[in-house]
Amino acid sequence: MIAVIICLLIMLGLQVLTPxxxxxxxxxxxxxxxxxxxGARALSIGFISAGLLWLGxxxxxxxxxxxxxxxxxxxxxxxxxxxxxILAASLVAALAAAISGYAGYAVxxxxxxxxxxx
Amino acid sequence: MKWxxxxxxxxxxxxxxxxxxxxxxxxxxxxxxxxxxAGFWQxxxxxxxxxxxxxxxxxxxxxxxxxxxxxxxHIFAENDHDLNMAxxxxxxxxxxxxxxxxxxxxxxxxxxxxxxxxxxxxxxxRRFGMVWAAENAAAETGQDPQTREAAQAYTxxxxxxxxxxxxxxxxxxxKILDYGPEPWTDFKSSLLLKYMAYMLCGNSSDxxxxxxxQALGEAAAEALFPYYPPLVDPVIPPGTPLDFxxxxxxxxxxxxxxxxxxxxxxxPSATLGPAGFxxxxxxxxxxxxxxxxxxxxxxxxxxxxxxxxxHLGLTLPMIWFEVQLSAPGVNVRGVALPGSPGVVVGYxxxxxxxxxxxxxxxxxxxxxxxxxxxxxxxxxxGQWKPTWIREEPIKVRxxxxxxxxxxxxxxxxVFRLEGEPASQEADVPPDTAVRWVGHDPSNEFKTLLxxxxxxxxxxxxxxxxxWDCPSQNFVYADSEGNIAIWHNGKFPLRWKGQGRxxxxxxxxxxxxxxxxxxxxxxxxxxxxxxxxxxxxxMHAGASxxxxxxxxxxxxxxxxxxxxxxxxxxxITPEDMIRMQGDVLNIRARALVPRxxxxxxxxxSSATEKLALEExxxxxxxxxxxxIAPSIFERWWRELNVLTWNDEKKGDMTRMxxxxxxxMIDLILNHPDSVYFxxxxxxxxxxxxxxxxxxxxxxxxxxxxxxGPWGESWTWGKVKGTRIDHLGRIPGLGWDRLEADxxxxxxxxxxxxxAPSWRMVVATGPEMKAWGIYPGGQSGNPGSAYYDNxxxxxxxxxxxxxxxxxxxxxxNPGIAARTIMRGxx
Numbered sequence: 001m002i003a004v005i006i007c008l009l010i011m012l013g014l015q016v017l018t019p020x021x022x023x024x025x026x027x028x029x030x031x032x033x034x035x036x037x038x039g040a041r042a043l044s045i046g047f048i049s050a051g052l053l054w055l056g057x058x059x060x061x062x063x064x065x066x067x068x069x070x071x072x073x074x075x076x077x078x079x080x081x082x083x084x085x086i087l088a089a090s091l092v093a094a095l096a097a098a099i100s101g102y103a104g105y106a107v108x109x110x111x112x113x114x115x116x117x118x
Numbered sequence: 119m120k121w122x123x124x125x126x127x128x129x130x131x132x133x134x135x136x137x138x139x140x141x142x143x144x145x146x147x148x149x150x151x152x153x154x155x156a157g158f159w160q161x162x163x164x165x166x167x168x169x170x171x172x173x174x175x176x177x178x179x180x181x182x183x184x185x186x187x188x189x190x191x192h193i194f195a196e197n198d199h200d201l202n203m204a205x206x207x208x209x210x211x212x213x214x215x216x217x218x219x220x221x222x223x224x225x226x227x228x229x230x231x232x233x234x235x236x237x238x239x240x241x242x243x244r245r246f247g248m249v250w251a252a253e254n255a256a257a258e259t260g261q262d263p264q265t266r267e268a269a270q271a272y273t274x275x276x277x278x279x280x281x282x283x284x285x286x287x288x289x290x291x292x293k294i295l296d297y298g299p300e301p302w303t304d305f306k307s308s309l310l311l312k313y314m315a316y317m318l319c320g321n322s323s324d325x326x327x328x329x330x331x332q333a334l335g336e337a338a339a340e341a342l343f344p345y346y347p348p349l350v351d352p353v354i355p356p357g358t359p360l361d362f363x364x365x366x367x368x369x370x371x372x373x374x375x376x377x378x379x380x381x382x383x384x385x386p387s388a389t390l391g392p393a394g395f396x397x398x399x400x401x402x403x404x405x406x407x408x409x410x411x412x413x414x415x416x417x418x419x420x421x422x423x424x425x426x427x428x429h430l431g432l433t434l435p436m437i438w439f440e441v442q443l444s445a446p447g448v449n450v451r452g453v454a455l456p457g458s459p460g461v462v463v464g465y466x467x468x469x470x471x472x473x474x475x476x477x478x479x480x481x482x483x484x485x486x487x488x489x490x491x492x493x494x495x496x497x498x499x500g501q502w503k504p505t506w507i508r509e510e511p512i513k514v515r516x517x518x519x520x521x522x523x524x525x526x527x528x529x530x531x532v533f534r535l536e537g538e539p540a541s542q543e544a545d546v547p548p549d550t551a552v553r554w555v556g557h558d559p560s561n562e563f564k565t566l567l568x569x570x571x572x573x574x575x576x577x578x579x580x581x582x583x584x585w586d587c588p589s590q591n592f593v594y595a596d597s598e599g600n601i602a603i604w605h606n607g608k609f610p611l612r613w614k615g616q617g618r619x620x621x622x623x624x625x626x627x628x629x630x631x632x633x634x635x636x637x638x639x640x641x642x643x644x645x646x647x648x649x650x651x652x653x654x655x656m657h658a659g660a661s662x663x664x665x666x667x668x669x670x671x672x673x674x675x676x677x678x679x680x681x682x683x684x685x686x687x688x689i690t691p692e693d694m695i696r697m698q699g700d701v702l703n704i705r706a707r708a709l710v711p712r713x714x715x716x717x718x719x720x721x722s723s724a725t726e727k728l729a730l731e732e733x734x735x736x737x738x739x740x741x742x743x744x745i746a747p748s749i750f751e752r753w754w755r756e757l758n759v760l761t762w763n764d765e766k767k768g769d770m771t772r773m774x775x776x777x778x779x780x781m782i783d784l785i786l787n788h789p790d791s792v793y794f795x796x797x798x799x800x801x802x803x804x805x806x807x808x809x810x811x812x813x814x815x816x817x818x819x820x821x822x823x824x825g826p827w828g829e830s831w832t833w834g835k836v837k838g839t840r841i842d843h844l845g846r847i848p849g850l851g852w853d854r855l856e857a858d859x860x861x862x863x864x865x866x867x868x869x870x871x872a873p874s875w876r877m878v879v880a881t882g883p884e885m886k887a888w889g890i891y892p893g894g895q896s897g898n899p900g901s902a903y904y905d906n907x908x909x910x911x912x913x914x915x916x917x918x919x920x921x922x923x924x925x926x927x928x929n930p931g932i933a934a935r936t937i938m939r940g941x942x
Contacts, residue, residue: 015153015154015155015156016155019155019156019284019285019286020156021138021139021149021150021152021153021155021156021157022135022138022139022149025131025134025135029131054152054153054154057154057155057159058154058159060154061154061159061160061162062159064162064164065162065163065164065900066158066159066160066161066162066163066164066900067162067163068162068163068899068900068901068902068904069158069159069161069162069290069898069899069900070158070159072849072850072899072900073158073290073849074849075848075849076294076847076848076849076850077849085152088152089152089154092138092148092149092152093152095134096134096135096138096149099127099130099131099134100131100134100135102127102131103124103127103128103130103131106120106123106124106127106128107124107128109120109123109124110120110121110124
């Protein structure tokens with residue numbers, strides 16, 4: 001839980017300060033390399049923290065002025081409803097972060113001969 | 119194993135990263151695009167909040183911007199430089215993507231953004247000489263201190279906005295297409311005007327008509343496409359005396375001029391098969407604009423009223439944005455083009471003006487004879503002369519750049535080379551050069567800046583002298599009581615019919631041999647009838663001494679405007695607003711009774727009987743809720759199909775349809791015309807038989823396309839008006855809008871073409887005006903001001919325009935104020 005919060009806050013700070021989306025891959029990767037205790041944990045921490053971050057942020061922006069644009073984009077990409085775009089965005093972030101976190105853990109394992117639970 | 123796991127997981131992560139960080143065809147770069155902190159989520163209504171203060175480096179003094187409740191900026195500056203700079207800054211803040219996209223389109227650079235799919239279109243614009251034309255115009259603009267300084271200040275304003283723009287605030291289209299804005303230049307403003315000029319007068323029927331003349335003969339060509347069509351009420355009232363002494367007009371060449379390249383009679387050459395003619399859609403007649411002004415003799419106030427509605431392609435964002443510009447010596451209100459300084463159409467404290475397209479033939483095509491395949495030399499006046507090459511590098515996203523080596527002669531660029539496929543945009547034979555007035559150096563900005571400062575007729579007339587292309591009907595009214603209209607532009611001095619068909623590039627008699635003096639352009643001031651008007655129809659009657667073209671809009675809108683105004687007195691602005699919404703179809707009024715008479719009681723099916731009843735009860739108004747306009751429109755189309763398509767002969771791949779007034783004249787006055795006979799059958803068909811056949815085909819066609827008789831047949835649904843996004847991005851436009859009107863009614867809302875800015879100006883001691891365009895001030899699809907005027911526009915409910923005397927004036931319509939200051 002703490003790992004989720006820490007990852008989420010770091011990603012939040014970096015995303016607010018810079019225009020780059022890929023912090024949601026870099027941070028879970030770094031967590032995977034430096035602190036994850038298992039592959040499953042690296043994967044799930046990335047999934048939950050990035051997914052929650054984008055879900056919460058999308059909802060925040062949706063309710064504070066992005067309702068019109070979300071409606072238009074949902075029609076543009078064929079999803080029909082803004083709620084599905086919010087879900088899709090969260091899922092994209094969660095999956096990208098999960099895979100990245102797992103890759104980070106795999107790198108960690110390369111340099112540590114023991115301790116793997118994955 | 120461990121290595122394998124590392125490699126596989128890293129590769130997988132990298133693949134995901136790459137997939138999300140790059141655009142794939144039409145699929146956006148989803149990582150960037152969906153990112154809540156910098157992706158499309160940032161393009162919401164938060165951007166609609168107006169800042170109280172702005173720092174704009176380069177401003178010389180404080181600029182006050184008053185925003186009204188529709189997000190219209192009223193800009194008050196202390197000097198012209200700051201006025202233009204502030205306009206550039208604000209235009210960019212509202213419409214940045216549109217500004218840049220339009221000039222990338224015009225300049226043949228879309229491939230840089232969308233990839234190889236745009237290459238053909240880009241090549242077309244390069245071949246047509248759009249960039250060359252804009253370079254010539256920019257050089258001319260730079261020669262004049264007033265326009266040079268205006269363009270430079272405007273550019274500085276756009277770039278000041280860009281310099282403070284964060285990636286997360288990029289317009290959403292950049293995010294969808296995954297690219298970013300680049301600095302604005304004066305050249306781009308020139309390119310924008312060339313984009314407008316091409317749109318309004320870059321097309322021509324020369325190639326179509328050349329084929330037609332060759333297949334059917336000159337007499338038939340001139341009968342079907344007459345120089346002076348029946349029914350037309352020209353822009354300049356017949357009988358208006360000339361106030362100039364005409365200059366001599368050149369003589370046409372003899373038919374057979376030996377030794378010259380590609381005489382038009384021999385075209386198309388034997389090497390050009392039918393595959394060489396990939397044809398565009400049918401020639402469209404009836405699309406255009408309206409403007410009129412009534413003198414104080416006819417108005418309740420005793421002062422003139424001016425009206426204008428310019429018909430253009432429907433897009434979101436719309437081509438115009440509203441603005442008021444005020445500085446010492448200027449106070450003007452109207453609409454501007456995002457990307458160009460000044461107001462284009464509007465009014466000052468004393469005068470008002472508006473445009474309709476002149477629709478003259480200012481593009482001529484010339485067959486060029488080259489010495490050999492190298493195309494280094496071409497034949498001109500019996501001598502081989504060198505060509506020159508202009509290299510047009512076209513960057514292509516995701517692919518190698520292409521360099522198009524465009525061959526130029528003294529006439530202009532050679533549009534299509536032997537062996538190249540025909541262009542969908544201009545279906546001309548190979549080795550044909552294009553001569554366009556728009557290619558020549560000109561400074562239309564000067565006209566706009568002078569009109570923005572016009573206080574009387576002399577100011578207006580002085581401004582018009584700088585306007586070359588596109589030719590326009592400039593309508594005018596002022597608070598001194600004057601009304602006028604000038605059919606204005608730069609016109610080559612030509613023999614009658616010169617440029618109607620493809621010309622011989624080697625024959626000096628076919629070349630442009632001078633210009634019609636500006637004072638000889640068709641014009642009228644304060645005519646006795648008390649009004650002036652235009653609707654893209656023929657500019658003047660046969661007594662006008664010069665040839666300007668022969669492919670003008672059909673008569674309906676112009677005739678309807680004139681019949682209403684001729685019967686009006688005690689006119690109020692409300693009357694004029696109502697008139698802009700007039701949807702009476704006079705084509706139908708002229709034809710339906712006669713066609714019904716021809717049908718007699720021949721309707722057989724239940725649907726046909728219903729359709730006849732509907733037409734019998736019709737008041738000829740094209741209302742969205744009526745079914746009769748749907749039946750008539752389809753019937754008209756089928757009548758034309760059955761009358762004209764069988765006339766196709768020789769190398770023609772289609773038969774261009776004559777304009778509606780020729781067809782109406784045939785039906786009403788020449789029912790025995792040979793054209794009604796279907797050449798594909800051994801029998802001799804009569805007009806009555808063709809009319810019945812067309813009526814049945816219309817009913818069947820509507821049933822096929824819209825189901826059984828009922829609600830789905832109503833005109834609003836059948837017409838299917840839509841407003842697409844400028845970049846055709848799905849979801850960012852209006853897919854369906856049910857509105858009254860058709861292309862031949864005054865309220866000319868067609869399917870994708872309609873009044874782009876309706877304006878009514880009541881002149882007088884205090885100018886009052888109303889206006890509306892389909893869209894909104896913001897170019898941001900996520901803004902509340904993106905399309906907020908569309909529904910009011912569709913039912914013709916214009917807004918009263920706020921026109922302030924000073925920045926401190928109080929008005930209940932004011933929503934916010936911004937102070938712009940230069941950086942210290």
